[in-house]
Amino acid sequence: MLTRRCLLALSLVVATTLGAHAADSKYGNFIFVKPGQLDLGKLLAPAPDPNSETQKRDLATVLEVQKTRTPAQVERAVADNPLSIYRFADVVGPDFSAARYPQVDAFFKRMFNDSRILVLSSKDVWDRPRPYVVSKDVQPVGELPKAPGSYPSGHAIFGYLSAIILANMLPEKATALYERGYEYGTNRVVTGVHFPTDLEGGRMAATAIAAALLQSEQFRTELEAAKTELRKGLGLSINAASSSAR
Numbered sequence: 431m432l433t434r435r436c437l438l439a440l441s442l443v444v445a446t447t448l449g450a451h452a453a454d455s456k457y458g459n460f461i462f463v464k465p466g467q468l469d470l471g472k473l474l475a476p477a478p479d480p481n482s483e484t485q486k487r488d489l490a491t492v493l494e495v496q497k498t499r500t501p502a503q504v505e506r507a508v509a510d511n512p513l514s515i516y517r518f519a520d521v522v523g524p525d526f527s528a529a530r531y532p533q534v535d536a537f538f539k540r541m542f543n544d545s546r547i548l549v550l551s552s553k554d555v556w557d558r559p560r561p562y563v564v565s566k567d568v569q570p571v572g573e574l575p576k577a578p579g580s581y582p583s584g585h586a587i588f589g590y591l592s593a594i595i596l597a598n599m600l601p602e603k604a605t606a607l608y609e610r611g612y613e614y615g616t617n618r619v620v621t622g623v624h625f626p627t628d629l630e631g632g633r634m635a636a637t638a639i640a641a642a643l644l645q646s647e648q649f650r651t652e653l654e655a656a657k658t659e660l661r662k663g664l665g666l667s668i669n670a671a672s673s674s675a676r
């Protein structure tokens with residue numbers, strides 16, 4: 431029969447072992463970011479108060495964009511609804527696909543695992559209602575988001591984080607990549623599912639997430655491998671690329 435002291439020791443071992451595999455948050459396990467390393471709830475400015483002038487300006491902007499958006503803008507914005515790194519093919523190149531770049535595909539999926547956890551956790555902090563919930567005058571287009579919280583914008587984070595990392599891999603295309611990443615978020619106002627300040631918070635969050643990821647040696651190693659595959663596939667010199675951790 432095990433003594434109480436043995437049982438206590440065993441429980442500590444089990445707890446330690448299970449702790450390594452337990453979810454880092456209710457949204458899953460981190461791969462690169464350490465639990466507690468980045469708290470967006472303490473870094474981002476609070477979402478605008480529902481009765482503030484900022485909120486009124488936010489809603490007015492959404493309604494103005496709704497009034498002036500063209501069919502072509504709506505089509506492109508709706509096409510950006512899926513969180514897909516391959517929406518950057520218009521900048522990276524027409525053959526930018528998972529089939530062509532499997533290592534790049536796996537790397538970005540792992541990166542966005544961590545980003546998703548951080549994004550959803552931060553939305554819980556503010557739980558800001560989306561524009562079409564705040565006002566019946568807002569007429570959203572395309573598929574409505576599954577996550578109820580509007581601040582910060584997950585699409586703005588996805589788009590800008592993608593731009594930051596791709597620009598580290600392809601510094602020759604940095605300007606165009608950042609512009610595309612910026613547009614990725616802006617299209618969420620076009621579809622009527624986000625406020626402008628949601629996008630501002632998202633872009634700030636993306637920068638913070640990128641900084642946290644680049645502190646991980648594992649992340650930097652996988653980034654370099656993915657960059658090599660991408661640059662070779664595009665016919666670009668490996669040595670010509672500036673340091674990924676710049």
